[in-house]
Amino acid sequence: MPRINCFIAVFFLCVIFGLNSAAGSDQLLAQDSVIERIGVLNKKAKELNSDATNQAIAYAYKAYLLAYENKLKPQQADALVILAEGYLYNDIYDLALEYGFNALEIYKEKGTPEQIGATYTLLGWIYYDVENAELSLKYHTMAYDLYKKAGNEQKAAVSLNGIGLIYQLKNEFKEAAVYFEQVLAQAKKFNNKALTSAAYNNLGISSNNTGDYKQAILYFQLALKYSPGQLLSLAEVNNQMAFSLVKLGHYQEAKQALDKAFNYIEKSTSNSKKEKLLDYYKIFSQLYQLTGDYKHAYGCIQKYNAIREEFLSQNKVNALLTLTMKREAQEKERQIKALNLEKTLKSYQRNTLAIIVVLLIIIGLLLYNKLRNRQRKKTELAEVKQQLLSNKLEFNNVELKNYSMYMSHRNEVIGNFMEELTVLEKSGGEDAMQRLHKLVNKFRYDVNSEKYIEDFNLQIEAKYQDFFYNLQQKFPTLTQNERRLCAQIRLNLSIKEIASLNNISVKSVEMARYRLRKHFGLSTNDSLNDFLKSF
Numbered sequence: 062m063p064r065i066n067c068f069i070a071v072f073f074l075c076v077i078f079g080l081n082s083a084a085g086s087d088q089l090l091a092q093d094s095v096i097e098r099i100g101v102l103n104k105k106a107k108e109l110n111s112d113a114t115n116q117a118i119a120y121a122y123k124a125y126l127l128a129y130e131n132k133l134k135p136q137q138a139d140a141l142v143i144l145a146e147g148y149l150y151n152d153i154y155d156l157a158l159e160y161g162f163n164a165l166e167i168y169k170e171k172g173t174p175e176q177i178g179a180t181y182t183l184l185g186w187i188y189y190d191v192e193n194a195e196l197s198l199k200y201h202t203m204a205y206d207l208y209k210k211a212g213n214e215q216k217a218a219v220s221l222n223g224i225g226l227i228y229q230l231k232n233e234f235k236e237a238a239v240y241f242e243q244v245l246a247q248a249k250k251f252n253n254k255a256l257t258s259a260a261y262n263n264l265g266i267s268s269n270n271t272g273d274y275k276q277a278i279l280y281f282q283l284a285l286k287y288s289p290g291q292l293l294s295l296a297e298v299n300n301q302m303a304f305s306l307v308k309l310g311h312y313q314e315a316k317q318a319l320d321k322a323f324n325y326i327e328k329s330t331s332n333s334k335k336e337k338l339l340d341y342y343k344i345f346s347q348l349y350q351l352t353g354d355y356k357h358a359y360g361c362i363q364k365y366n367a368i369r370e371e372f373l374s375q376n377k378v379n380a381l382l383t384l385t386m387k388r389e390a391q392e393k394e395r396q397i398k399a400l401n402l403e404k405t406l407k408s409y410q411r412n413t414l415a416i417i418v419v420l421l422i423i424i425g426l427l428l429y430n431k432l433r434n435r436q437r438k439k440t441e442l443a444e445v446k447q448q449l450l451s452n453k454l455e456f457n458n459v460e461l462k463n464y465s466m467y468m469s470h471r472n473e474v475i476g477n478f479m480e481e482l483t484v485l486e487k488s489g490g491e492d493a494m495q496r497l498h499k500l501v502n503k504f505r506y507d508v509n510s511e512k513y514i515e516d517f518n519l520q521i522e523a524k525y526q527d528f529f530y531n532l533q534q535k536f537p538t539l540t541q542n543e544r545r546l547c548a549q550i551r552l553n554l555s556i557k558e559i560a561s562l563n564n565i566s567v568k569s570v571e572m573a574r575y576r577l578r579k580h581f582g583l584s585t586n587d588s589l590n591d592f593l594k595s596f
Contacts, residue, residue: 099124099136106143111150112330118147138167142180149187150332152371157187178207178216185223189230198227218247218256225263229270238267255294258287262298265305274305281305293337296325300340307348319345335368342368521548531596536580543580546573551593 102124109117125140127133141164148157161184168176185200205220225240241263248256265280281302288295299322306315322341326334342365349358522529525548532544539547549559556574560567578589 095127095131096133096136099127099133099140102127103136103139103143106140106147110143110146111333114147114150114332118144118151121147134167134171138164138172138176141167142183145183145187149183149190152190152332152335154187154191158184161187174207174211175213175216178204178211178213178220181207182220182223185227189223189227192230194227194231197230198224201227214247215251215253215256218244218251218253221247222256222259222263229263229266232270234267234270238264241267254287255289255291258284258289258294258298261287262294262301265298266301269301269305269308272308274308277305278302278309292325292329293331293334296322296329296334296337297340299325300337300344303348304344307344307351312348312352315344315348319348335371339365339368518545521545521552525551528596532593535596539580543573543577546570547577547593550574550577550590553590 102120106117106120106124109120121140121143125137125144128136128140141160145157145160145164148154148160161180165177165180165184168180181200181204185197185204188197188200201220201223205217205224208214208217208220221240222244225237225244228234228237228240241260245257245260245264247253248260261280261284265277265284268274268277268280281298284298285295288298299318303315303318303322306312306318319341322337326337326341329337342361346358346361346365349355349361522545528548528551529544532539532547546559546563549562554562556567556570560570563570574589578587581589581592583589583592
């Protein structure tokens with residue numbers, strides 16, 4: 062019986078576990094299905110946003126509600142961006158701004174740099190449409206910096222185009238043209254025809270505003286050449302070209318350009334075509350005034366004011382500014398909280414760092430003492446080695462000098478002995494004369510063979526190899542005898558000692574020293590001995 066109960070318990074546990082696993086799998090499948098549905102709705106809304114904005118907003122709301130109910134933050138942000146774009150197309154700027162900021166908050170937490178950059182760009186266009194150049198420039202610049210950091214040069218170029226348009230809004234047309242030139246270079250680099258056309262069009266607008274109407278027309282012609290055929294872009298180019306033609310007095314051509322622009326505007330289903338109508342009526346008003354048709358000019362001005370009031374009323378601008386101030390206040394509050402948290406964290410880090418620094422100082426002192434003792438021992442050892450080397454060199458110098466003195470004395474003794482033998486040779490008998498003559502000849506042969514002198518010079522060359530090498534490198538034309546003379550001078554031998562050592566006259570030594578000084582380029586004030594010691 063107990064075995065049966067145990068079996069039943071195990072069976073029920075397995076069933077429950079299986080049911081839970083199945084439920085978990087069903088939940089994952091259901092969530093995947095929801096994400097897929099949200100993706101489809103957002104995609105459809107994105108496609109419809111520019112041409113069927115209200116329908117796009119409806120799809121985006123469905124996507125947002127599904128994402129909100131299922132706590133899918135990234136999908137919520139995607140829907141919010143589409144809603145912000147939709148309300149921007151519908152000129153409802155306060156809602157566009159609110160949804161844009163909400164999307165930005167989510168992307169900063171869970172999004173990619175690309176998504177954050179796109180949202181900055183959207184906020185920049187919202188402020189641009191209400192002619193708030195300062196805030197528009199702020200967000201377009203933030204988008205540009207983010208794209209540059211992410212290495213997305215094409216999107217960075219689009220942001221540069223936005224920055225250029227803001228400088229146009231501020232009536233700084235030369236500065237704007239600098240940005241459009243950069244955009245044009247990037248657009249050609251990536252073969253982006255739409256961006257190339259936009260850059261040429263914007264350069265044309267800048268030229269119009271600086272009074273260079275002929276150059277403006279050339280830019281507009283290039284804009285039409287590269288245009289991908291988007292209706293409102295074509296309308297804008299023709300509007301601006303008409304303005305140039307009006308200023309140049311080509312009224313018939315200007316009217317033809319305006320007719321083309323109006324035709325493109327009429328074909329477009331986008332809500333943003335109202336902006337192109339503004340330009341159309343404004344330029345046509347100028348054309349009618351210049352041709353004397355003031356009635357039609359007045360009618361165009363009335364239509365222009367009606368459209369402008371429709372999407373840029375003072376109430377909308379005030380609502381946008383109120384929302385902006387509210388957002389900035391919230392952002393400052395968040396920054397204050399973050400600063401307080403950071404202050405607490407820094408205090409903790411500072412205390413921890415102080416302990417670490419104390420420990421590092423103690424360890425450093427111990428290591429320093431150890432290294433200093435080791436260095437002191439090395440220094441002492443080096444000093445001992447240096448002293449031994451100095452003693453050895455000093456010994457070599459003394460040995461060579463003693464040897465040279467010995468050679469000098471030997472030669473002097475031999476010379477005196479030869480003189481005495483010569484005297485004996487002259488005063489002796491016939492047999493003695495013969496023997497003495499042989500002895501003198503033998504001594505003369507020994508002295509003239511320079512055997513001892515050669516042995517002395519070989520010892521010097523062996524002990525002063527570095528000296529001879531350095532001397533040869535700097536003065537390669539010195540003869541062997543001149544190099545040996547340099548070594549003897551370096552040993553502080555006197556002129557008389559050098560003459561006796563080499564079995565030459567004192568005058569010959571002086572002449573040799575003079576030739577050396579001339580060869581080395583020494584003046585009368587320079588010491589030859591000091592000069593040779595430098596090698």
